[in-house]
Amino acid sequence: MKSAIKLLWLPILLFPMLAGADDRAALQELLNTFLAGASVSDIAAHERFWADDLVYTSSNGTRRGKPEILESRSAADPAAGDEPAIAYSAEDVSIRLYGDTAVVAFRLLGRTEGQPQPAEFFNTGTFRKRDGEWQAVAWQATRIPAPEAPGDWIDLSHELSPDAVFWPTAAPFAMTTDFEGMTDKGYFYSAYSFCTAEHGGTHIDAPVHFAEGAHHVNEIPVDQLIGAAVVIDVSAAVQADRDHRISVADVEAWEAQHGAIPTGSIVLLRTGFGQYWPDAAKYLGTARRGAEAVAELSFPGLHPEAATWLMEHRGIKAVGIDTASIDHGKSSHFETHVALMTHNVPAFENVANLDRLPPTGAFVVALPTKIRGGSGGPLRIVARLGGN
Ligand SMILES: [Zn+2]
Numbered sequence: 001m002k003s004a005i006k007l008l009w010l011p012i013l014l015f016p017m018l019a020g021a022d023d024r025a026a027l028q029e030l031l032n033t034f035l036a037g038a039s040v041s042d043i044a045a046h047e048r049f050w051a052d053d054l055v056y057t058s059s060n061g062t063r064r065g066k067p068e069i070l071e072s073r074s075a076a077d078p079a080a081g082d083e084p085a086i087a088y089s090a091e092d093v094s095i096r097l098y099g100d101t102a103v104v105a106f107r108l109l110g111r112t113e114g115q116p117q118p119a120e121f122f123n124t125g126t127f128r129k130r131d132g133e134w135q136a137v138a139w140q141a142t143r144i145p146a147p148e149a150p151g152d153w154i155d156l157s158h159e160l161s162p163d164a165v166f167w168p169t170a171a172p173f174a175m176t177t178d179f180e181g182m183t184d185k186g187y188f189y190s191a192y193s194f195c196t197a198e199h200g201g202t203h204i205d206a207p208v209h210f211a212e213g214a215h216h217v218n219e220i221p222v223d224q225l226i227g228a229a230v231v232i233d234v235s236a237a238v239q240a241d242r243d244h245r246i247s248v249a250d251v252e253a254w255e256a257q258h259g260a261i262p263t264g265s266i267v268l269l270r271t272g273f274g275q276y277w278p279d280a281a282k283y284l285g286t287a288r289r290g291a292e293a294v295a296e297l298s299f300p301g302l303h304p305e306a307a308t309w310l311m312e313h314r315g316i317k318a319v320g321i322d323t324a325s326i327d328h329g330k331s332s333h334f335e336t337h338v339a340l341m342t343h344n345v346p347a348f349e350n351v352a353n354l355d356r357l358p359p360t361g362a363f364v365v366a367l368p369t370k371i372r373g374g375s376g377g378p379l380r381i382v383a384r385l386g387g388n
Contacts, residue, residue, distance in 0.1 A: 301328030361386030
């Protein structure tokens with residue numbers, strides 16, 4: 001009698017679990033197929049995944065429907081080479097079923113070619129099953145900040161290599177092998193020679209670069225190259241205008257939020273262009289080289305009035321930027337260089353990883369190669385995050 005009761009109950013208990021298992025498998029499969037397709041910007045994958053009545057809220061605070069998503073995907077065709085390939089994968093996938101509704105939560109990893117750390121997001125999607133097919137009706141993406149902690153050092157330098165972005169008129173970085181291999185004495189030995197323009201890759205502009213009689217690179221006081229940093233993020237303005245010049249108003253807007261820039265700060269300007277490195281077409285506005293390419297340069301920079309304001313009112317030590325020049329790309333008279341350098345204020349250019357620094361609280365060390373009489377040179381710039 002006891003076993004008969006068990007037998008009776010078993011199918012009743014198992015049936016909803018089995019039905020749930022099918023839906024779970026279908027949703028997992030749908031997600032896997034979608035991420036594989038999204039990694040190659042496959043429109044069909046998006047078409048299948050998103051419901052027509054989708055509400056999608058992105059991590060950067062924009063809200064889109066299915067038509068806008070399909071439109072942005074068709075614009076980003078990786079075959080056209082205008083978008084770096086991002087390989088997406090999901091971890092910690094949790095699928096919860098509520099009849100014909102399901103909530104799928106997971107951690108999305110987006111690995112961009114050539115970037116060591118994947119971008120991570122918490123994604124939560126609500127799915128509805130209609131005519132036997134699951135589709136996402138609501139989506140929420142939240143970026144997970146990089147797990148950086150007080151005391152961590154952040155490298156703000158790009159690697160110097162023949163791939164590094166150099167001004168169109170400068171010869172690219174070159175390295176030759178003097179010796180590399182096993183010596184006849186039985187130890188390994190390698191040595192190379194390199195040749196580089198002073199103003200290529202992550203580098204410093206010594207004041208004499210644009211001001212006669214000002215400091216050469218070897219003469220810049222070390223104290224001016226080390227200190228507390230503020231990071232002014234103008235990437236939103238730059239998204240609207242890639243030739244944006246960071247203005248006094250931009251600086252004042254930053255101060256309204258974070259307080260006055262302390263005297264003796266190193267001011268780092270984050271335009272968001274660091275993400276394009278080393279794609280010269282995107283980063284400089286042109287991949288062409290030579291004097292005729294200079295007219296095609298297009299990237300943001302610091303307005304000379306803002307440079308003067310920062311020196312007069314905030315007594316800054318130095319400025320840095322994540323573009324190829326402290327003046328914007330369309331500059332022909334380099335007024336910002338002249339303004340800064342006349343006052344012996346150096347500039348750091350092609351600074352990397354500014355997205356990893358907080359607005360305040362980072363401490364910067366920016367030591368260039370000590371070339372006698374140089375107008376600039378390769379710069380190793382690093383930042384330590386605040387805290388004790
Ligand atoms: Zn320079």
